[in-house]
Every structure is written in C-alpha cells, then in structure tokens.
Amino acid sequence: MSTNTSASNLLLQTIQATNGLSLNQLLEQHPNISRRTAQRLISELIGSGQIVATGKARSRRYFAATKSSTVLVGFPDYIPLSSDSRDIVAYINQPLAARKPVGYQLEFLAAYQPNNSYYLPQTLRLQLHKMGRTKLHQEPAGTYSRAILNRLLIDLSWASSHLEGNTYSRLDTIELIEQGKVAQGKALLETQMILNHKTAIEMLVANSDSVGFNHYTLMNLHSALAENLLTNPADEGRIRMHAVDISQSVYRPLGAPQQIQTALDMLLTKVNQINDPFEQSFFMMVHLPYLQPFADINKRTSRLAANLPLFQANLCPLTFLDVPEQAYSCATLGVYELTRVELLRDLYLWAYERSTQEYLAIKQSLAEPDPARLVWRDLIKTTVRDIVLHPEIDSLIKISDTVANHVTAAERTNVQALIIEELRRLHEGVLARYGLRPSEFSAWKKVQQQ
Template sequence: MLTERQQTILGVFLQNPSVTLNVGDLLPHIEVGRTTLFRDLTVMVGIGLLLPDAPTRARTYRLNPSSAVYLRWDLSRPPQQRLPVSYNPKLLDDYQPNQTFLLSATQRAELMQVGNIAGSGKPELGKNYTRLIATLLIDLAHASSNLENVPISWLDTKTLLEFGERPDGLDETQLRIVLNHKAAINHLTTHAGDMHLSRWDLSDLHSLIADGLIAETAAIGRLRSWVVRFSDSRYLPPDNPYLLNEAFEEFCRKGSAIADPYEQAFFSMTFIPYLQPFQDGNKRTSRLAMNIPLLKNCLAPFSFTDLRKRDYMFGLLAFYERGQHAFLAEAFVAAYRQTAPRYAELLGYVQGGGVLGTLT
C-alpha cells in the first residue's frame, strides 16, 4: 500500500511514463527533503513500481513497464495510442500441461476448497448434480448475455428461457444471443461428462452459440479463414489459416492433457479468446467451454455472475497485448470465491458438515 506521498510521486511519473526522473526533478512536486524523497523512491523500487539506473543517490528512475500500475495506465489509454501487438506463439508453445501453471498453487487450492460443492463420498448429491446445475446455469446465460451488451435482467432471462416469455426492449439479435445460450448450455449440461476440449466439442458449442448470428453460415462451427480485428484493442490474432489450425490443435492437445480442472478451465478462458479460432462468438464459446472440466468433476460452475465486466475485459486485454494472465486470474478467483458458496447452498451441502436437506 502506497503512502499518500508515494502516490503523488507515482502520479508525477504517470504524467510522462517514458521519461526518467531524478530526485531533483521530483522535488518541485513533493514538498519534502531529498533524504525523505530518496527513501520513498527506494521503497517504490523495492515493490517493483520503479526501476533505477544506478546504485547511487544520483540515480534516475523510470516506471517499471511490467508493474501492475504501469500496465493499468498503459492499457487504459485509447487503443490508437498503443502500438499494434501481433499474436505471440510462445505463450502457447511454452505452456506445458501439469508443469506450467497459469493459476498459482494457492489459487488452485482455494478454488478447489470453495468449488467442491458436492463433497466426496456423497453419491446422493451426485445423482442430483447434473439436473440441478442445468437449472443453476441460468446465471451463465444471463451474465454471458450481459457481457455481450444484451440489456436483460436475470428474471427476464429466466422467464424467457423457461417459459418463452419475450421481454421488452430486445432486438432480434439480442434475443437470439440469449436463446442461443439456452441451447448451448443445455447441450453442455447434458453432455459435459463426455465432452473434452476437443475441436469437435468446441465446434459444437460454437455452432449453438453462433446460430443465426453469423451471416456466413458456412463459418459457424468452423475455424475462420479470414482476418479478425478488434475496435478496442491493438491485438492482432493469427491471420494465417494454416498457422491458426496448428495453434488450435495445440490448444486442444495441451488443454485436454491438463489434470487440474481449474487450471484447465482458466486455460480455456484465456487461450480461446487469444486465438480467436472462430469468426465471431469466441468469448461466448470460451465462457461455456471453461465449464466443461468443472461439470465433469461435479464442481461449482463458473457463471460469470460475480465477475465485473471491466475486470474481465481488462484481464483479456492484458493477456492479448502484454501476455500477462495474472489480472484475469485474480478476477476469476475473486468472482468464484463469491459464486461457488451460493451453489453449495442451493445444492444442499455445507462444506464443513453435511446435507441440509434432500433434493427432489
């Protein structure tokens, strides 16, 4: 935690992040002596915010471009103020299943602790799990549609999907987005036990999520053969169909080999949007696909209900343009920490105890 004075110092650096400053440059902005200012700068170097250029008091300092503060400043600028960033194959190539981890051991342990809602050795709950999760995942249809800028409430989502009652204020495209979630989630909850992070299963999910939303119907459920670009990012996904096919096959091979269900889920959450394998609907496909390993293992699903859109989009942006996954990982863990206990309560299981009641 920075002191108020250190925050002021940081603000001076952020006014022009590319320049280096020394103590003399900072003194007009900070009403303290040189020694106190030097101590503050030393603290900021120690926590990784600043980089020094020499081990003396005459040193100059610059912002650390890898620090969280710098990245948040950098990626909050308008896209046109950032340089284009091409797809980096090393992010996927260097990932080795069960040796490389995007989630820390602490994060994976916490996720398993809060997400193991069925409890081991409780077959009576397992019998109800699939049917109940199919109902609970109404949350996913609502939250995922909201992330696509569909202005629909949770209650309207429920009445639309369960009773076919169309809410006011949705155009045909928005309505189709919500209804496609229903079809895709029904498929997911029915077949998750037999699904994998395979080309076949991911293509099936995309076919359902993109039905009627892509003009080129031949592109639905198939890898794209043309370039995609973003309006809110300078990231350039792979644009060579042959290389995209190779990368997607590598993603499926490595993703399927991951043993930890949460690591597998997060791997899908990050790399499907990064590859952009389909013409459109990649983030929607990833939001469903990441639930495959969770459902297969009778764990609490990730419904995106408690994930703020800003944190989600920033996390993806940091991965797209800087190859940094930590922001999205932190947002994922924080949201799951809030969501999973509610599923445990609805399932009738208290993690530290037993069954609250018999599900019917």
C-alpha cells in the first residue's frame, strides 16, 4: 500500500468514526500528514463519493457519505437541475470502476457548427441577456468591466480560486488585493493563486477592447494564472508537451502536442465565429478544459476566458460566486466522460444569475462614463502611476509636460484637470487599477505632507 493510500484511508476512517470534522481537527489527529497532502486527499475522497463536505472556509466540515448523500453529491437542492443533468450526476457518482474509460473525442468539437449549433438554446440566451444587460451596453468594449474593476478583482479572484480548493476567505482576499496583506496560516501557493488571478483579470480588462480568442491571448492568460505554480516553469503559457491524467476521472486527454495544437486551432476558429457572447462564453467553458491544452490550470484559464466575451459586450461578469466546488467538478466531469453539456449548462445559468444579483445595485446606480476619461484612461493611469513612483518630482510640472506631449491643444485643460482629480482622490482602495502597492502610495503621500 502506498503512503498516499495509507494516509487517505486514515483520513477516511477518522471521518467515518465521527460526526463531522474540520480540516484542522483532522490534522490534529494526524500530525504526520501535511496540510497540503490532506487537502488533496480530502478532495479525492469527495470526488470519489466517499465523503461529503458542508460549509465554507473555517466552518467547512467533512462527513462520511451515506447512500442518500451520494444521489446528488455536490449539488444542493437550490441549484435547479433538468432530468438530463440528473442522469449525468448519477453516472459521475458511480465508482471509477463502473465508469467507461474514454479518450478525447475530436468529433465532439468538429460537429459544432457556429451559429447553427447551440449549446445554449435561444430562450436561454435571451434570458441570460436580460439578466446581464447593463446601462453601458452601447459604450466601447470593456467599459463596464473597467467601471467595476475593483469589485471584479475581488469577486472573481476569490471565487475562481475557491473552486480550486483555495482556503482564503473573501475578507482575506480583499486585504491581499487592496492592501497587499498576506493571510496568516495560508500556504504560499494559495496566496500566489489569488495574486495570479488578479494579474490575469487586470490583463483581460485592460485589453478587452482589443484582444480576442487567439493563441497570443490564451497563452498569456495561462501564463499569468500559472506563474510560480507549475512544477516546470517552462510549461507556463505553452502547449502541453506530455500526457496528463485527470484526478478521479476515467477520461484521458490527448497526449501528442501536435494533436493538441490541431484541436486548439479548430477550437479557436470556431469560437471566433460565434456571434452570441454567452454562447462564446459557454463554448470556452466546455471545450477548453475538455481539450486540456496546458499542463495544468486549464479550468482556471477557461473561467477567465469565458468572461472575455462578456467584458467585450459590456455585460455583467460571471464571477462564480457561491458555486459549490463539487458541483463544478461534477459538471466538468460530465463533459469529460460523456461529452454532454446539460449539467454544466444548468450550473452556468444558476451561477450567472447569482453573479448578476451581486451586481444589480451597481448596474442600477452606475453613472454614465466621462467620455474624456474613457478616451484618455491609459494616459491618466500611466501619469498617476509615474507621479506616485517618483515622489521627488513636481506633480503639476509632470502633468503639464505629459499633457503637452500627448494631448491635442483643445483637450489639454480638461485632461489635465482629470489627472489632478485622480491624484486628489487616490486612496488604498483604488491602487490596483494603477498597479501600485500600498507601500508606494504611503511613501508618496508622506512626501506630499512634508
């Protein structure tokens, strides 16, 4: 028996002998098992249906699975499921030995005909558009996502990381993103994961009016999410060069790099032909993880890539708030092992409705953007950043010189006033948009007060 198998059995036996335990309580009883190993083994036990989890963060508890709890493992009653979706759950909840091993099916992708085939029926697409429409839908691409960037960075970074087993709380995430404060007692990889999400989201939002679904965007998105998290750093932002196994699944992705590249080319060709942003979004949720083009971090890449069409159409984002980890895993396995999208589609609809509920108040109260601020946003941000990073220079002289060199004479007074106003309103809660750290802001502020 391997060390991991022995440790897994110890954890399972302990959980079965009690009425629910937290991770810390398990580690107290098994001090020889590291936290990271325990988290991985628990995830595998949940995936195999031997235990179930309830609660979040510090209140999360693990229980032995009963016959009744394995009927819809991972899917709480409040997520509506169709009969087709329930069939998928029932199949995935079977032991691995009862599920048929299957490889990548290129025909699944090849059979999809953009704007003729639809994973999201018309009635569902109309429903999603109604839910996600914002007051800025006619503005330039990316206007809405830029307007809500501070909130988006926190929600999407936290929720997407949580789906990977990250134990940062939402408050921990806020303090890390807004103040650079690392949560105590957390693994370094958890902190890195959150910060990587922040970088990747900022990259997409900043360039949402110009980027598209192409190799450059996809590789750089993966690179941002994968930084300092892969065993081989050379795998960041490049096609997978070796075979991979999917934990707790009988699905085996393609192994040859040339086959992966060919399928990825087809995937990108098709997604770029899709007209509806929600269909584009869901297509990426389905096919990018299914292909597994990267050595790891495929699902994270797909979740952010699925937001790009929504950013570009000025629709509410899909933040994955409160999506249960096991529900997402089960829905993804339904695609892997059955090439069926019904379960993931039901989860997508519920998740998007949940996301739009969070942003409803923002949608209703968001002021119309200042056209000049929109046109000159990059210059404004760059100037503010340069001023803060060089507290020794005279701010007014720097602003005047920058405006004179880059802005037409008719607009200089207005743009100069906008930059001055940005500096006046600068505080820790908006530093992320300028790529500034709290320490840099404090140093600049101290000089200003002298």
